[in-house]
Amino acid sequence: MGRLPRLGTGIGWRPEIAGVVEAMPGIDWVEAVAENVCPGQLPDSLRRLRERGVTVVPHGVSLGLGGAERPDEGRLAELAARAEALGAPLVTEHIAFVRAGGERTASPLLEAGHLLPVPRTRDALDVLCENVRIAQDALPVPLAVENIAALFGWPGEEMTEGQFLYELVERTGVRLLIDVANLHTNHVNRGEDPARALGELPVEAIAYVHVAGGFERDGVWHDSHAHPVPRPVLDILADLASRVTPPGVLLERDENFPEDTGELAREVETIRATVRAAGGPAPAGAGDAARAEVAEAGDSVRGRVALAQASLLSALVAGTPAPEGFDRVRLGVQSRALAGKRADVVAKVAPELPRILGPSAYRTAFLAYAARRPMTGGYRRDALDFAEDLLLEQRVARPGPRRELTAWWLERSGPAPLAGRPVARALRAARFALRGSRRTAAYAPGRGARTAQPPRPVHRLT
Numbered sequence: 001m002g003r004l005p006r007l008g009t010g011i012g013w014r015p016e017i018a019g020v021v022e023a024m025p026g027i028d029w030v031e032a033v034a035e036n037v038c039p040g041q042l043p044d045s046l047r048r049l050r051e052r053g054v055t056v057v058p059h060g061v062s063l064g065l066g067g068a069e070r071p072d073e074g075r076l077a078e079l080a081a082r083a084e085a086l087g088a089p090l091v092t093e094h095i096a097f098v099r100a101g102g103e104r105t106a107s108p109l110l111e112a113g114h115l116l117p118v119p120r121t122r123d124a125l126d127v128l129c130e131n132v133r134i135a136q137d138a139l140p141v142p143l144a145v146e147n148i149a150a151l152f153g154w155p156g157e158e159m160t161e162g163q164f165l166y167e168l169v170e171r172t173g174v175r176l177l178i179d180v181a182n183l184h185t186n187h188v189n190r191g192e193d194p195a196r197a198l199g200e201l202p203v204e205a206i207a208y209v210h211v212a213g214g215f216e217r218d219g220v221w222h223d224s225h226a227h228p229v230p231r232p233v234l235d236i237l238a239d240l241a242s243r244v245t246p247p248g249v250l251l252e253r254d255e256n257f258p259e260d261t262g263e264l265a266r267e268v269e270t271i272r273a274t275v276r277a278a279g280g281p282a283p284a285g286a287g288d289a290a291r292a293e294v295a296e297a298g299d300s301v302r303g304r305v306a307l308a309q310a311s312l313l314s315a316l317v318a319g320t321p322a323p324e325g326f327d328r329v330r331l332g333v334q335s336r337a338l339a340g341k342r343a344d345v346v347a348k349v350a351p352e353l354p355r356i357l358g359p360s361a362y363r364t365a366f367l368a369y370a371a372r373r374p375m376t377g378g379y380r381r382d383a384l385d386f387a388e389d390l391l392l393e394q395r396v397a398r399p400g401p402r403r404e405l406t407a408w409w410l411e412r413s414g415p416a417p418l419a420g421r422p423v424a425r426a427l428r429a430a431r432f433a434l435r436g437s438r439r440t441a442a443y444a445p446g447r448g449a450r451t452a453q454p455p456r457p458v459h460r461l462t
Helices: 015-023 044-051 073-086 122-138 161-172 180-190 194-200 231-243 262-278 299-317 328-349 352-357 359-372 378-392 399-412 422-442
Strands: 008-013 029-033 055-059 091-094 097-102 107-116 143-146 175-179 206-211 215-217 220-222 248-251
Touching: 008 015, 008 044, 008 055, 008 262, 015 044, 029 044, 029 248, 044 055, 055 073, 073 091, 073 122, 097 299, 107 299, 107 328, 107 378, 122 143, 122 161, 122 299, 143 206, 161 175, 161 194, 175 180, 180 194, 180 206, 180 220, 180 231, 194 231, 206 231, 220 328, 231 262, 248 262, 299 328, 328 352, 328 359, 328 378, 352 359, 352 378, 352 399, 359 378, 378 399
Parallel strands: 008 029, 008 248, 029 055, 055 091, 091 143, 143 175, 175 206, 206 248
Antiparallel strands: 097 107, 215 220
8 A cells, every 4th residue: 555655743724714825944845625626727826835745635524434325436537626726645534424414314315514423343344444445445545534513412332432443444444634622622522541542543553643723612612624733633733743744744723724824834843842742653664554355334324323323413403303312511512613613614705795785684594594494515525505495485685685686696597507598597586486485385374394305416515
């Protein structure tokens, strides 16, 4: 399988700080969210970094390798195309599920819009191992998978995180992306000992390490990626680096970027110094382990995992009762966090919506919408469905914003823009009006309420 590349010290590339990253001294490599990169139109900043010899690694967030279904072939092909376009030495994803339900469970397919933890059970491990093997076979470069942070744990778990990851590596030969901030999150939220987790890990399989900040509120640690890296996270990094010198270490920062552009550079230098001071042994032979044969996870195993994940996700995003054995308070915290993240991301994907409605009115309206309508097709689809819901249910009273919102929805709801196509615009407006009348009829007294089906998804962004 070859040796792991030596990456060095890097930072997560985000469009908001592209110029800062380019000007930052001593950056060996960057990581870019794979779904936000178009292979045929790489951002100029990433092109310039590559021309300077800076390695770019695509970091996926939407495969859902821990989900009950096999990885989507289209998503795998897109991730492979991004790796080739960036000339990446490896790609990374998460040990998580991001959607559940569907045909296997005879229930609606729901999207979390977030990375959710898989249970550390034999069933979940069997499914994960087969999904990882499928992904490895479809990708042109090695795959590394990341441990995630969680606000809650599954009842009836059969392994610790370290044991779960060790067996995953032993059975698949996959690399690990260890997020030390997530180990700290699980320490605060779930009482798990990060030192024990590190002691159980196959550290020679580590591809690189994530470091990030967060905050604590009411005894719950939120892995925000929007705050400076705290001392406890650096201490876990030092512990890891005393056991093995990681091939790469990267600072993650996704929002709330500091006005002082030197602050991020100082954090990167602190991370570099922490690893250097720990002085662990080199990862001799890393990545050379052979992959074992992975048996197919049978339909009964995938079915059990599917039902468990669908039940949990439905409780988090659709208001159904919490499954037995879960901490209902923690699930409530997670549910509110998911709704808040959903509102924030939709506002970024469609910034016109908070501008048209007003920031406060937008958030209030969106959270009310989210409580009624689980996400089923990614954030771009969510923005369109939210706007449609506001218009069809006549939730926008002022004529000016209503006209502007209608024009926005009509412009974006089809497979191609409507600008300069008055006939197409008129036809779609008529169809929109007809849809509204049908929805009204569907809820008319004595007819029996039914759930309106959303339009066929056009855009996807998880």
